[in-house]
Amino acid sequence: MSVDLGKYATTVLSAYAASLVLLALLVAVTFWRGRKIRARMTALDATKSKARSDAAH
Amino acid sequence: MSLWQYANPRKFLATSERVLPALWAGAVLCLLVGLTWGFAFTPDDYRQGSTVKIIYLHVPSALMAINAWLMMLVASLVWLVRRHHVSALAARAAAPVGATMTVIALATGAIWGQPMWGTWWAWDPRLTSFLILFLFYLGYIALWSSIDQPDTAADLTSVLCLVGSVFAILSRYAVNFWNQGLHQGASLSLDKEENVADVFYHPLLICIAGFVLLFLALVLYRTGTEIRARRIRALLLRQGAEV
Numbered sequence: 001m002s003v004d005l006g007k008y009a010t011t012v013l014s015a016y017a018a019s020l021v022l023l024a025l026l027v028a029v030t031f032w033r034g035r036k037i038r039a040r041m042t043a044l045d046a047t048k049s050k051a052r053s054d055a056a057h
Numbered sequence: 058m059s060l061w062q063y064a065n066p067r068k069f070l071a072t073s074e075r076v077l078p079a080l081w082a083g084a085v086l087c088l089l090v091g092l093t094w095g096f097a098f099t100p101d102d103y104r105q106g107s108t109v110k111i112i113y114l115h116v117p118s119a120l121m122a123i124n125a126w127l128m129m130l131v132a133s134l135v136w137l138v139r140r141h142h143v144s145a146l147a148a149r150a151a152a153p154v155g156a157t158m159t160v161i162a163l164a165t166g167a168i169w170g171q172p173m174w175g176t177w178w179a180w181d182p183r184l185t186s187f188l189i190l191f192l193f194y195l196g197y198i199a200l201w202s203s204i205d206q207p208d209t210a211a212d213l214t215s216v217l218c219l220v221g222s223v224f225a226i227l228s229r230y231a232v233n234f235w236n237q238g239l240h241q242g243a244s245l246s247l248d249k250e251e252n253v254a255d256v257f258y259h260p261l262l263i264c265i266a267g268f269v270l271l272f273l274a275l276v277l278y279r280t281g282t283e284i285r286a287r288r289i290r291a292l293l294l295r296q297g298a299e300v
Contacts, residue, residue, distance in 0.1 A: 003097050005107040015168040019114040019161045026157045034282040041285050
């Protein structure tokens with residue numbers, strides 16, 4: 001399947017490329033920060049429960 | 058059952074974890090179908106040629122740029138009136154998404170405008186109000202980052218959001234307020250005569266649904282991240298106080 005964009009091929013393709021790159025960046029940054037914060041939260045919770053069990057013994 | 062129960066961070070996180078897979082899946086599906094249909098299976102416009110295919114990115118992103126700010130306005134009002142932290146964090150989470158949508162709308166508009174109007178940019182009412190809206194987004198994000206005290210940051214950004222709402226509304230209705238400039242009227246209208254032709258309308262609606270679902274998924278996910286980040290801050294402050 002090929003789409004004939006005629007003389008505006010560069011215009012249309014650059015609009016799609018720019019938009020998809022921006023959307024992909026937004027999603028990537030969102031997941032990257034989300035995972036970083038989740039990992040930090042898990043580590044903090046683990047430290048907290050270790051400190052609690054140490055105090056109990 | 059009340060809407061306010063979602064002001065509880067635990068309840069919000071549990072609900073969003075359940076809803077998010079469906080939102081991501083819906084967003085990807087709608088965007089794939091809508092963009093493929095629009096790009097590959099719609100004809101060229103008799104005046105604009107193949108550049109009409111940019112409509113499937115330009116219109117949904119512009120709609121979301123405005124609606125993201127309006128969502129932030131509602132969340133900010135809830136924060137100012139009822140002091141629910143989740144609403145302030147949801148507004149914070151939505152800002153980078155809205156800013157990206159504004160950049161996409163401005164970029165695709167400029168790329169589309171160059172062959173159609175003969176210029177990348179004009180100080181047209183709609184273009185200018187969109188640029189100002191983008192500057193408000195940047196100011197909003199910068200203000201959140203520059204204040205250490207989260208409640209003060211939420212207060213000040215909420216006030217900024219109220220002021221910026223004027224430009225969000227102006228961006229939407231600029232063509233109606235000032236009947237001048239290069240930008241044409243709204244592509245979607247309740248008046249069938251003014252609407253885009255059916256052949257472009259249906260894939261456009263699917264793309265809009267895709268952008269709405271993507272926005273919701275991103276905002277829910279990012280709000281969850283903000284809630285966790287706030288909890289980490291509170292835990293660290295408590296640990297610091299205990300030491």
